[in-house]
Amino acid sequence: MTAVELTPGQREALERLAQFPLVDALYGRRSRRFPLGGEIPDGPLAYRSDHDPVPLTELERLLVLTACAGTTGWHYAIMRHARYAPHLANYSGGAAGRTFPSAAGFHTAEIFFTDDSGTYFMPTRDAGAQVDPAAEDVTPELMLERHAALIRKLSDDRIHLPREEPYMEGHNTWIANHPGSLLVIPVADIAQHNIANLCFFTQNGYCVYDDVNRRPIPGMEQFRGLVDVDDPLPLTFLEQYSVTEATAELACAAFSGVLMLQAMGLGGWMFDGIDRHTMLGASGDPGVPGLGFRFDHDEERFPLPNPTGLEGVFEAFCPPHHADMAAAVEAFADRKFGPGGVYNPETPGAWKESDRIRGAAQPYGEDFKACVAHQSRYIHDTFGKFPGTVPTLFIMNYVQAQHIDLGFYDRFFKPGAYLPTHAEHMAVWH
Numbered sequence: 001m002t003a004v005e006l007t008p009g010q011r012e013a014l015e016r017l018a019q020f021p022l023v024d025a026l027y028g029r030r031s032r033r034f035p036l037g038g039e040i041p042d043g044p045l046a047y048r049s050d051h052d053p054v055p056l057t058e059l060e061r062l063l064v065l066t067a068c069a070g071t072t073g074w075h076y077a078i079m080r081h082a083r084y085a086p087h088l089a090n091y092s093g094g095a096a097g098r099t100f101p102s103a104a105g106f107h108t109a110e111i112f113f114t115d116d117s118g119t120y121f122m123p124t125r126d127a128g129a130q131v132d133p134a135a136e137d138v139t140p141e142l143m144l145e146r147h148a149a150l151i152r153k154l155s156d157d158r159i160h161l162p163r164e165e166p167y168m169e170g171h172n173t174w175i176a177n178h179p180g181s182l183l184v185i186p187v188a189d190i191a192q193h194n195i196a197n198l199c200f201f202t203q204n205g206y207c208v209y210d211d212v213n214r215r216p217i218p219g220m221e222q223f224r225g226l227v228d229v230d231d232p233l234p235l236t237f238l239e240q241y242s243v244t245e246a247t248a249e250l251a252c253a254a255f256s257g258v259l260m261l262q263a264m265g266l267g268g269w270m271f272d273g274i275d276r277h278t279m280l281g282a283s284g285d286p287g288v289p290g291l292g293f294r295f296d297h298d299e300e301r302f303p304l305p306n307p308t309g310l311e312g313v314f315e316a317f318c319p320p321h322h323a324d325m326a327a328a329v330e331a332f333a334d335r336k337f338g339p340g341g342v343y344n345p346e347t348p349g350a351w352k353e354s355d356r357i358r359g360a361a362q363p364y365g366e367d368f369k370a371c372v373a374h375q376s377r378y379i380h381d382t383f384g385k386f387p388g389t390v391p392t393l394f395i396m397n398y399v400q401a402q403h404i405d406l407g408f409y410d411r412f413f414k415p416g417a418y419l420p421t422h423a424e425h426m427a428v429w430h
Contacts, residue, residue, distance in 0.1 A: 006059070006141065011141070012428075014140045016428065020421065025260075025263055029262055031268075032268065032409070032418065033267070034408040035049070035180060035405060036049055036402070037049050037051055037052050037179060037180055038053075038408070039174070049407070050407065053402075053403075054180055054403045055116045055180045056181075056182050060401075062148060063264060064182060064261065064264075064399070065113065065122055065257075066144065067260035069099060070124065070130070071096040071128070071131065072131060073138070074129045074348065074350040075096065075105050077089065077092050078104055078105070083203070086360070087361060088358075088361040088362075090336065090362060091104035091106075091200055093106040093192070093335060093336060094342060097129070098125075098253075100249060101252055103249070106249075108249070109187060109189070109253065111124075113182060113183060113184045114177070115158060115183065116158055118156045119158065120152060121313055123150060124147070126340065127150055152313070154310075158177070159183070160288060161274060161279075163176075166275055166278075167274070168274045168275060169273035172271065175400075176271075176274055182268075186397065188247070188393065188394045189246075189316050191386050191393075192328075194376075195317055197241055202368060203368075207220055207223065207233070207375060208233050208234065209232040209234065210382065211236055212235065212383075213382070216232065217232075217378045218378070220375075226367060235379065240390065246394060250397055251396060253397075254397035254399045255270060258399060262419060263421060265428070267403060267422070268399065268400045269400060270398065270399050271397065272397050277307070284305075292310060293308070293314075293393065294308055296385060308320070317331060325380050326373040326376075333369060337363045343363070345359035406418065
């Protein structure tokens, strides 16, 4: 979808969408799993839809996607830390705010999606602010217009997921990735998030030690004065911190999409019942390639396959996508301070003097980057991957969006099982 051409009916639908109350979305949110074309073959809710599946239109699809991960303007950054005042705090990774929060503005997640028309990638973490509330009225129509061109098609086919365990949880085999549905797949780069947290720790005088092997990281003495080498933090604490923060990012992106489903009158839900290794490409079955990410095996050091990225599309900040961990740290610094970076004075912003404020952040010095790279290299070399104790890339939640079969809900549920937007959806949007 490279341009948005709207009919008068679609414009009217968008106007209604913009007036939908937030409290109705919050209080009316439910997992509505039964779609047009669906079937529950047995049990107390046995039912077969009398309708064929109805795929989401391009307009419906893009509204869900922009709700999950659209940019919404320039974020306001972390404003102060006494430790390095009067410099502006320089934690953040991306310059734009999105529809969901991210720890200190790290923004390490992106979304993939699949439907009957194929499989796609919609990168927004480094797309800059596609809209600017300081200069324009941010409407659903404007969000569609600005984000449509970001979508990159990866395949003409919907991702193939066998409807059986272990590819998905047993309770999802009847419905996950159903024909006609849109499946949104947020993926976090835990490698980059871990580098961001190592930088965060270093800025605040901390380093890590290897609590798995019960030893300090050799060579940290050279960074005494920059970090406290006598009282380091556990490596596992750092990495659990990273994966937990990133999981919150993924979950909030999914929840934002689910709120949009209520406003539009679409069915669907957020869930985690598709095997993430299968989805990323490490199922072990050549007939089930998932997203096709490359992955590593090392049975002695990590028992599960470890996906690291899709070349030229979404590559984790670690080898083999970077020459070594020092190069990955350098790339992370460039993301922050280079062209388009959150701390580059030439990047636009939300402030009246954005160039002065962005430029007030202190770039990483060579000793600082060497300290972060030294710890990162140790982790990668010791554990055979980066991070060492958690996955390099991670999926937690998915969002599935679909047209619900009202007949199923009328048959089995009391009034109130769906919102007026669901009852009116086909008349309003189709």
